[in-house]
Amino acid sequence: MKNTKADNSKSGQAIIFLIMVMVVGLFVVIWNFDLSRVISAKFKVRNQGDAAALAAARWQGYTLNMIGELNLIQVAIMTDQVVDEFSEIPADVPALEELRSRLELLGPLSSFVVAQQAAFHNGAYHDYDLEDEINNIADDVEELVYSGYPGPYQDALQQYVDILRGVSGNVAVGSYSLPLGGSPLESTSFYAAIAQAATGWWCLMYPYKSYLESYDGYESWNVTIKDYRGETDFFGLKLQSFTNVMSGLQGGRMPASALPKASDYLTEYYDYLANEPNDVVEDRGDPGNLGATYILTDVSWHAYDSNWKGQWPEASISGMASAGEFPFYADIKPEFDYMGAEAGVSMATSIERGILSSSDDDTVDLNYKSKAKAFGYLEFDPTDTDLKTRFPDSKVTPNYFGFVLPAFHDVRLVHSDIGDPLLDKDFYQHVKYHLQPYLAEGLPGLSGNCKYCRLLETWETLDRQAGLEWLEKMYALPDSQNPCVDNSAGGNGGGGGSGASGGS
Numbered sequence: 001m002k003n004t005k006a007d008n009s010k011s012g013q014a015i016i017f018l019i020m021v022m023v024v025g026l027f028v029v030i031w032n033f034d035l036s037r038v039i040s041a042k043f044k045v046r047n048q049g050d051a052a053a054l055a056a057a058r059w060q061g062y063t064l065n066m067i068g069e070l071n072l073i074q075v076a077i078m079t080d081q082v083v084d085e086f087s088e089i090p091a092d093v094p095a096l097e098e099l100r101s102r103l104e105l106l107g108p109l110s111s112f113v114v115a116q117q118a119a120f121h122n123g124a125y126h127d128y129d130l131e132d133e134i135n136n137i138a139d140d141v142e143e144l145v146y147s148g149y150p151g152p153y154q155d156a157l158q159q160y161v162d163i164l165r166g167v168s169g170n171v172a173v174g175s176y177s178l179p180l181g182g183s184p185l186e187s188t189s190f191y192a193a194i195a196q197a198a199t200g201w202w203c204l205m206y207p208y209k210s211y212l213e214s215y216d217g218y219e220s221w222n223v224t225i226k227d228y229r230g231e232t233d234f235f236g237l238k239l240q241s242f243t244n245v246m247s248g249l250q251g252g253r254m255p256a257s258a259l260p261k262a263s264d265y266l267t268e269y270y271d272y273l274a275n276e277p278n279d280v281v282e283d284r285g286d287p288g289n290l291g292a293t294y295i296l297t298d299v300s301w302h303a304y305d306s307n308w309k310g311q312w313p314e315a316s317i318s319g320m321a322s323a324g325e326f327p328f329y330a331d332i333k334p335e336f337d338y339m340g341a342e343a344g345v346s347m348a349t350s351i352e353r354g355i356l357s358s359s360d361d362d363t364v365d366l367n368y369k370s371k372a373k374a375f376g377y378l379e380f381d382p383t384d385t386d387l388k389t390r391f392p393d394s395k396v397t398p399n400y401f402g403f404v405l406p407a408f409h410d411v412r413l414v415h416s417d418i419g420d421p422l423l424d425k426d427f428y429q430h431v432k433y434h435l436q437p438y439l440a441e442g443l444p445g446l447s448g449n450c451k452y453c454r455l456l457e458t459w460e461t462l463d464r465q466a467g468l469e470w471l472e473k474m475y476a477l478p479d480s481q482n483p484c485v486d487n488s489a490g491g492n493g494g495g496g497g498s499g500a501s502g503g504s
Helices: 004-081 092-121 128-146 156-168 188-197 203-214 262-275 287-293 385-390 425-441 451-461 464-475
Strands: 239-243 300-304 342-352 363-376 408-414
Touching: 004 092, 004 300, 004 342, 004 363, 004 408, 092 156, 092 239, 092 300, 092 342, 128 156, 128 425, 188 203, 188 451, 203 464, 425 451
Parallel strands: none
Antiparallel strands: 239 300, 342 363, 363 408
């Protein structure tokens, strides 16, 4: 006789187990769905940012090449028509200077426009906050126009404003970069130290120990912070207009980016022109005639500024990269080992939180930073022994002669921590719009919507004396017992640098 009661009991247990399996499986499916949404969104933002940075850098290269071509056209005109220092300057020369100035001002803005197009082609959406920021910049520049501030050429600033207004309605990627100073108020490390100190852990505050000792209200900040309102250069070419760029004669000077010695400068330049295939300088006449042209003090040339003289940093051999270093150990070919004019973009987007999220926020923010640079080299066989040793393949960095030549033919993504720091949008706006009112008025000058402003409010309430005593106690211990010292890397775990850097 069958035990019906036992069979029913087993059947009920199986159903409960099956329901549990189905519930767990449902959670796994939902979790995978949420995870795939986030990963897909991150890849999409990455593609948009990289495409925008590469497009901007490519246009940077085009702009530099056009400026370089105009420099060479000026060489050809002056070599043909200027016999000595008493010769009149050809009428075409001032026109060439204006063309170069137009390119230097509007070229980076054109790069910004091209970056938007690349981002939209990869599925980006309009950023309304960025639209407001661009219109704010346009307002700042327009104030300069109304005040009679002279631009590099007639109506230059008004043209700039008109282009800004035109592009503001269709933007997706920002260029949140500022030439930050060394003040702790301009350093994300300082704000991170405040957040950590609020929990009773003061390690990150060690580099700012002097401020713990001296701070006595907002008026006691002994720092100078630039007023960044009105900053307009999205992807700075970092060029300067020089006179007498090439001359080794009396009254001449070289740009700060020039690499060779003054005594070798003209010789190497003549060697370059002798091998230059460009038709623009094919009929240039006697190169020896060049010397007389450069002592004309009102003839301008476009040259790189000293930023281009920097070389790419390498990571330490331990592989522990510090701020401003590559996160890997790599050799860089000599012809590409120069900095200057990187195009960095910042992407910010939001996606709806998943079903399993326990957060009160409806969305999750995704941020991505990307940076690219135009590269090229001058290909000629140098006669100088030291130069030949430095560039054994006869490929010389474009900034070797100091002034711009058409040499850029490639673009590459570079690490976003290199060069000018890329800031997140919130920190950019804090530094640009909140610090000046804060230094003038104190806490009432801050914005309630800004997390960095809230950290400055926290800074006011910190028990700074207790923090000093805590740090003194920790640094009285041997390094092996000091929690602020990273003994695995042999470095100071409590350190923090000035400035803010981006990360991909």
